[in-house]
Amino acid sequence: MAHPHRSETPQRYEKEETQLKDRLAFIDRYPNAARVTRLSLGVSFTALTIGAVLGIVQALHRTNVFRGLISSGDYYSVLTGHGVLLALFFTIFFLTGIFTWGTSRSLGRELPSPRFSLAWFLLMLSGAVMTSVAIFGGLVGQIPFSADVLYTFYAPLQAHPLFYAGLAAWLVGTWLAGADWIRTYYHWRQDNPDERIPLQMFMIMTTMLMWYIATLGVAVEVLVFLLPLSLGLIESVDPLLTRTLFWFFGHPVVYFWLMPAYFAWYTILPKLSGGRLFSDPLARVVFILFLLLSTPVGFHHQYADPGVPEGFKFIAMTNTMFLLLPSFLTAFTVVASMEYGARQRGGSGYLGWLKALPWGNPAFAGCALAGMMFAAGGFSGIINAGMNINSLIHNTLWVPGHFHLTVGTASALTMMAISYWLYPQITGKRLQFYGVAQIQPYVWFIGMGLMSNAMHRAGLAGVPRRTAEPQYTQFDFAPVLGSMSEMRLQIAIGGTLLTLGALMFVFVMAGTWMAERGRGRLRVDSHLPEPISGATDSPRVLDNVKLWFVIAVVLVAIAYGFPIYSMVADGVFNPASAPFPV
Amino acid sequence: MHVHRFERLWLVGALTLIVLFIGTVTYGAVGAGYGMVDDTGGEVDPTNTTESENFRSPGVYNGSESDHYDVYIEAKQFLFVPGTSDPVRVPANSTVTFHVTSTDVMHGFEVVGTNINTMAVPGQVATVTVEFDEPDEYGLVCNEYCGNGHHDMEGSLEVVPPAQFNESGVN
Numbered sequence: 001m002a003h004p005h006r007s008e009t010p011q012r013y014e015k016e017e018t019q020l021k022d023r024l025a026f027i028d029r030y031p032n033a034a035r036v037t038r039l040s041l042g043v044s045f046t047a048l049t050i051g052a053v054l055g056i057v058q059a060l061h062r063t064n065v066f067r068g069l070i071s072s073g074d075y076y077s078v079l080t081g082h083g084v085l086l087a088l089f090f091t092i093f094f095l096t097g098i099f100t101w102g103t104s105r106s107l108g109r110e111l112p113s114p115r116f117s118l119a120w121f122l123l124m125l126s127g128a129v130m131t132s133v134a135i136f137g138g139l140v141g142q143i144p145f146s147a148d149v150l151y152t153f154y155a156p157l158q159a160h161p162l163f164y165a166g167l168a169a170w171l172v173g174t175w176l177a178g179a180d181w182i183r184t185y186y187h188w189r190q191d192n193p194d195e196r197i198p199l200q201m202f203m204i205m206t207t208m209l210m211w212y213i214a215t216l217g218v219a220v221e222v223l224v225f226l227l228p229l230s231l232g233l234i235e236s237v238d239p240l241l242t243r244t245l246f247w248f249f250g251h252p253v254v255y256f257w258l259m260p261a262y263f264a265w266y267t268i269l270p271k272l273s274g275g276r277l278f279s280d281p282l283a284r285v286v287f288i289l290f291l292l293l294s295t296p297v298g299f300h301h302q303y304a305d306p307g308v309p310e311g312f313k314f315i316a317m318t319n320t321m322f323l324l325l326p327s328f329l330t331a332f333t334v335v336a337s338m339e340y341g342a343r344q345r346g347g348s349g350y351l352g353w354l355k356a357l358p359w360g361n362p363a364f365a366g367c368a369l370a371g372m373m374f375a376a377g378g379f380s381g382i383i384n385a386g387m388n389i390n391s392l393i394h395n396t397l398w399v400p401g402h403f404h405l406t407v408g409t410a411s412a413l414t415m416m417a418i419s420y421w422l423y424p425q426i427t428g429k430r431l432q433f434y435g436v437a438q439i440q441p442y443v444w445f446i447g448m449g450l451m452s453n454a455m456h457r458a459g460l461a462g463v464p465r466r467t468a469e470p471q472y473t474q475f476d477f478a479p480v481l482g483s484m485s486e487m488r489l490q491i492a493i494g495g496t497l498l499t500l501g502a503l504m505f506v507f508v509m510a511g512t513w514m515a516e517r518g519r520g521r522l523r524v525d526s527h528l529p530e531p532i533s534g535a536t537d538s539p540r541v542l543d544n545v546k547l548w549f550v551i552a553v554v555l556v557a558i559a560y561g562f563p564i565y566s567m568v569a570d571g572v573f574n575p576a577s578a579p580f581p582v
Numbered sequence: 583m584h585v586h587r588f589e590r591l592w593l594v595g596a597l598t599l600i601v602l603f604i605g606t607v608t609y610g611a612v613g614a615g616y617g618m619v620d621d622t623g624g625e626v627d628p629t630n631t632t633e634s635e636n637f638r639s640p641g642v643y644n645g646s647e648s649d650h651y652d653v654y655i656e657a658k659q660f661l662f663v664p665g666t667s668d669p670v671r672v673p674a675n676s677t678v679t680f681h682v683t684s685t686d687v688m689h690g691f692e693v694v695g696t697n698i699n700t701m702a703v704p705g706q707v708a709t710v711t712v713e714f715d716e717p718d719e720y721g722l723v724c725n726e727y728c729g730n731g732h733h734d735m736e737g738s739l740e741v742v743p744p745a746q747f748n749e750s751g752v753n
């Protein structure tokens with residue numbers, strides 16, 4: 001692989017960008033892919049709007065600032081909606097949007113069948129609507145639906161069958177979406193038998209292969225156990241088995257949220273910084289590591305569970321710690337790419353180059369701030385992963401404090417930031433309300449800084465997560481750092497700022513959506529500069545995704561084979577628990 | 583394949599850190615003797631917990647040695663038995679094993695401000711063994727969502743001076 005040749009770069013970009021095809025907006029080159037991307041993002045942002053509004057209701061209710069809107073019993077309907085709409089629908093509809101865009105952009109061709117693409121989108125959408133109806137039915141007394149089971153829907157709590165049926169439909173939709181992208185790749189491969197897989201396509205394929213492995217757990221849980229249970233076809237389930245199947249899926253889904261952000265940090269952020277990606281082969285290594293290690297770690301969510309042998313918790317712990325490696329490598333590559341961009345823009349000094357970065361560009365600022373918060377979230381995640389120290393914070397407010405930095409900022413803020421750059425290209429419209437967009441990432445960053453630090457500290461004092469009223473009569477919490485009232489205040493203010501930040505984003509997107517086309521040239525284009533170290537002379541084995549897939553399956557079998565066998569050996573439905581509808 | 587010198591350094595540093603993290607956890611398990619909740623508690627029928635030998639009627643029992651005690655706790659919507667109506671009472675300077683199960687849905691069993699923190703899973707018995715050195719009072723809280731009264735599910739644990747702990751406290 002070649003060393004960087006610093007001298008030749010700036011001229012080369014300009015030459016490439018003046019080619020006609022690069023000046024055409026994505027929507028004009030790939031109208032079908034642009035439409036599917038637009039539809040996906042539309043659903044994603046709708047879910048974000050609803051989920052964010054539910055967020056402020058919770059933040060104010062929990063902290064006892066304002067409890068006039070809902071009863072404490074209804075809090076759990078709101079919490080279920082917040083979790084499912086944001087963690088599953090906002091993030092994953094964004095993923096299907098950006099991966100559709102990335103497939104067409106990186107392969108330079110349309111998806112083969114507009115009808116098939118629309119079919120998987122509609123299947124996902126109808127599933128999402130069914131699940132949402134079941135959840136929000138819980139808030140309306142006259143409607144015989146409810147699904148107050150939270151995002152993790154642990155049996156034997158039981159939701160309305162519509163909740164599970166919707167999840168199943170939505171899940172099958174994601175499988176078909178992956179098939180659509182991979183099929184497009186095979187078409188491209190027929191025309192390009194010797195080329196390396198384009199980097200974005202490589203990321204999409206490894207992410208989807210991970211998803212196919214991971215969703216097996218939740219598919220079995222929903223289709224074999226929970227849906228039949230809610231329909232009355234079976235009488236009981238083994239709660240530990242269904243919980244284990246959930247977490248088989250529940251950790252890799254975390255990487256399904258993060259991979260679109262990584263995808264953006266590796267392939268788009270370097271350009272936004274004014275430079276190029278540092279190393280293409282290492283980006284491939286990182287995605288391979290995620291494919292291998294994302295699934296055989298689920299037991300780290302079950303450190304506190306009886307019925308799971310300690311040795312398998314230990315295996316999950318070591319795998320989890322090694323899963324830090326791809327994130328550490330990403331931190332290096334992303335920062336190095338940003339520094340390279342800053343120096344191209346005239347930045348200098350050990351840290352002085354930071355000032356040369358385009359902090360006023362909302363797409364860049366959002367990604368960079370999200371990356372910074374991800375570093376903090378990574379460190380609190382290491383505490384979670386530490387098998388024994390985890391007992392101090394398991395199921396406390398520390399945990400949502402952690403994942404609001406990861407999925408709630410690393411993923412969510414990156415998704416919003418990249419939308420400022422991507423949405424004009426798939427609509428052909430200039431971004432509206434640019435000033436609002438410029439401030440928005442900072443509002444999110446400050447809001448999350450307030451909320452998350454207080455949640456972490458409250459968790460250390462033992463305050464539980466997922467509760468409407470964390471104020472008790474038989475004891476008081478004894479915080480180590482700060483006071484309970486100060487933490488409550490920070491959570492309330494932070495949560496308010498976050499909802500405001502989400503609404504600012506939606507305002508910009510809605511304004512752009514409703515704007516007219518053709519008012520001046522777009523400020524952005526889909527051209528992505530070549531990496532400093534390209535793929536060409538890296539080992540070809542990196543592109544052998546079938547090999548990595550097989551190794552991933554073997555690792556999952558080692559981590560899960562015996563524990564699941566022992567849970568099933570005494571009877572699939574034993575020890576038997578009857579359902580508790582909520 | 584060329585890997586930049588700084589990147590190689592970073593890679594080695596990251597791997598070292600990871601090995602150190604695993605080392606500290608391993609030390610906690612082997613050196614400091616921190617035992618995880620695992621499958622040793624066995625299984626029970628959630629609707630009839632005392633049917634098998636893995637669980638006894640809820641309460642405090644004398645253990646296998648003189649200063650050892652066993653506490654059997656049932657978590658159910660939305661109380662701990664014992665714990666919510668009556669505090670769990672154990673003497674100071676003792677070793678206590680909590681045996682926790684659920685008779686309905688998933689619950690959490692957290693002794694606030696300590697590392698006693700386990701899931702209460704229907705059909706499974708979680709066992710946690712701890713030492714109480716000093717008399718103190720602790721809160722119990724359910725930290726897993728268990729239904730619309732979840733936020734009311736709490737209790738207390740009293741560690742009393744050995745002299746005050748009479749045998750009537752034991753089942």
